[in-house]
Amino acid sequence: MMLKAIGMVMIIAACGVWGLSGAKGLEKRQEQLGELKAALGFLEKEICFMHTNLSLAMQKTAQFTQFPARLVFAVAARELGQKKGVTAEEAWLKGLQAMRQQAQLQPKDIELLASLAAQLGVSNASEQHKALAALQEELSLQQQKAQRELDSNHKLWSYGGFIMGAAIVLLLI
Amino acid sequence: MPVVSSPTQIKREVLSYLPVHIQRLLYNLKVEDYQQLEEIRLRCGQPLVVRIGERELAVSREGFLTTLLPQGYRVEPDDICRVIASISDNSLYAFEEDIRRGFITIPGGHRVGLAGQVILKEQSIELMKNFGSLCFRVAREVKGCADPVMPTLFSASKGTLHNTLIVSPPRCGKTTLLRDITRRISEGSPRPGLNVVVVDERSEIAGCYQGVPQLDVGPRTDILDGCPKDIGMMMAIRALSPQVVVTDEIGRQSDAEAVMECIHAGVNIISTAHAESLEELRQRPILRKLMADGVFKLIIILSRRHGPGQIEQVIRWDAS
Numbered sequence: 001m002m003l004k005a006i007g008m009v010m011i012i013a014a015c016g017v018w019g020l021s022g023a024k025g026l027e028k029r030q031e032q033l034g035e036l037k038a039a040l041g042f043l044e045k046e047i048c049f050m051h052t053n054l055s056l057a058m059q060k061t062a063q064f065t066q067f068p069a070r071l072v073f074a075v076a077a078r079e080l081g082q083k084k085g086v087t088a089e090e091a092w093l094k095g096l097q098a099m100r101q102q103a104q105l106q107p108k109d110i111e112l113l114a115s116l117a118a119q120l121g122v123s124n125a126s127e128q129h130k131a132l133a134a135l136q137e138e139l140s141l142q143q144q145k146a147q148r149e150l151d152s153n154h155k156l157w158s159y160g161g162f163i164m165g166a167a168i169v170l171l172l173i
Numbered sequence: 174m175p176v177v178s179s180p181t182q183i184k185r186e187v188l189s190y191l192p193v194h195i196q197r198l199l200y201n202l203k204v205e206d207y208q209q210l211e212e213i214r215l216r217c218g219q220p221l222v223v224r225i226g227e228r229e230l231a232v233s234r235e236g237f238l239t240t241l242l243p244q245g246y247r248v249e250p251d252d253i254c255r256v257i258a259s260i261s262d263n264s265l266y267a268f269e270e271d272i273r274r275g276f277i278t279i280p281g282g283h284r285v286g287l288a289g290q291v292i293l294k295e296q297s298i299e300l301m302k303n304f305g306s307l308c309f310r311v312a313r314e315v316k317g318c319a320d321p322v323m324p325t326l327f328s329a330s331k332g333t334l335h336n337t338l339i340v341s342p343p344r345c346g347k348t349t350l351l352r353d354i355t356r357r358i359s360e361g362s363p364r365p366g367l368n369v370v371v372v373d374e375r376s377e378i379a380g381c382y383q384g385v386p387q388l389d390v391g392p393r394t395d396i397l398d399g400c401p402k403d404i405g406m407m408m409a410i411r412a413l414s415p416q417v418v419v420t421d422e423i424g425r426q427s428d429a430e431a432v433m434e435c436i437h438a439g440v441n442i443i444s445t446a447h448a449e450s451l452e453e454l455r456q457r458p459i460l461r462k463l464m465a466d467g468v469f470k471l472i473i474i475l476s477r478r479h480g481p482g483q484i485e486q487v488i489r490w491d492a493s
Contacts, residue, residue: 047266054263080263085192085255088263121263124300128266 011172012165019161023154028104030146035069036113037139043073044132047125054088054121055080058095068102071095072113088121112138180207186281187213187309190259192252195221201236211313211344216306217253220245226480257304260285270399273298274375282312282380282387312380314388318346318482319353322473325487326354327364334358334367334417335489336436336468339445340454341475346482347445348377348421350475352388354443355419359391367441369394370415372405378421406431410438417441429459436468450474451488 039061046057058077062070076095079086093114100110112135119131180202188196191213198221202210212224220231220242230238231245239245260277261268271277276286289304326335337354339347355378359369371378373396379386381398390396395413397405402420406428409415418435420428423444435442448454451472455461463469467490474486 047264051264051267053267057264083189083259083262085259087255087258091263121258121261122265123302124269124272125266 008169008172011169012162015165015168016162019157019159019164022161023157025104026146026150026154026157029106029109030143030150032069032103032105033109033139033143033146035066036072037136037143039065039069039073040132040136040139044129044136047121047132048129051125058091068099071099071102075099089117092117092120109139109142112142180204182281183207183210183311186279187283187311190256190279190285190309191215192255195246195252198232198234198236198246199223202238206238210311212311213309214306215248215253215256215308217248217250219248219306221248253304253307256285256307269300272301274399275301276375278376278380278382278387280382280387282314282376282382284310284312284376284380286310312377312388313349313481314352315346315349315482316353316356316389318350319357321484322350322354322487323357323363325471325489326358332364334364334441334443335470336441337443337471337473338460338469339443339473339475340448340451341445342449342477343447344481345475345477347475350473350482351419351421351443351445352378352390355394356389356391358417358443359393361393366391366393367416368414369417369419370405370409370413371396372400372402372409372418372420373398374400374402374405375421378419403427403431406435410435410440415440417443419443421445422447423463424457424459426459429463432463432468433466442468451486 042064043057043061046052046060047054050057052060055077058073058080062073062077065073072092072095074095075098076091079091079094080088096110096113116131116135119127121128123131184200188199191199199213206225209226210223211226214222214224222229222231222242222245223238230240231242233239233244234246257265260279265272268277272287276284278284286308287301287304288306289301291301292299326337327333328335339350341347355369355371358367360366369391371390371394373379373381376398378388379390379394379396379398380388381396384398386396395409395415397408400408402423403425406418406420409418418440420442421444423429423432423446432442432444446454446460448457451474455464470490472488473484474488476483476485478485
């Protein structure tokens, strides 16, 4: 009887934790999109107004950005700084790959960020401004969607896990 | 004359900007080939070509030099993209002005000429994109090449510097000689050192990279890099109080006016001009007028008869 009770508690706790982590993921995605948007704004200023070389601009952006968004800029800066013939496109995609494993972003968010790769550093300041501003705008829309998703699904995930755990326990009894 | 660019220097300063597989092809060059290497040309879809002294050769897929262009390694669009990324440090936006002028100077003072799609805005170049070919021009610093002409640059009686014009067709070493004369005047050999301003419109004399001269132009030399000659000469007189202004390839009316301003301000001029001979020089109205006005007291004519920098003639109008 004691073992059964422990089992029931464990199922409910496990499902509850899963639900809570899902809710946390929604919160984090929204935050991380905002962080990336702000970082791209910083990068844009470094490129368009300061005309800072891309590797240094990436490095500076990384310093002012929170984890895990920082990873994309730090890895790209490292790749470019080695001066081994790596293009900005390759460096940016490597940075994204590094961040992807640590972030709560969805594949469509990563795809959006990857669209910048081909344009990064290969045109004049005005074209760079357009590309970076467009991406920030799109990230802003994604962030708004993520916020709406968070508002509507946060409670569902938070309580849903426990409810599902309880349902499983009832089915097993 | 000691040619300063060694194979190791060229590998480090020039070849390192090329994709690794192209670097490997060029590593097979002999030491003497490196010493005479003047250009590396990459044209999209065309053979990789190098100019070594008077010879123009293709570099084969195996890394051998050949006169048969079809046997050369064919340059891919990706090669051009990688070189552009490399020379601009993946930051073309930081080189807008250089791209408008058609070249990027890399550390060491070497220049990479660019060709591609030019976008115009109100009759001036807005930007260049879709690059199709690149030309690396190796900067040559030949210290001591001015030795034979140095004694003639100064008046024997007063010890003052003559206004000097160096004349030759392209690729005969005008700029190399001009650079060495600048260095010697600035260093103070054989006469006391003078304050020199180099108006380096095409970044060829001092080979500045991010404002720092990559080639030796002496300790008393200020450089106005990328500055149009006429504007630069006026700026120099107003702000830098030079004793000598050095500039390359004068020929426009505005250049001549600025030269006259320098002369009136008591500043000496050393410059260069494109021409085969004195006769050809006199056919150019602006230069003919400068000569008729007695601006230049010394003309040095160069050729490539026995290699670049061959001094053909030194003409003096001032016997003192």
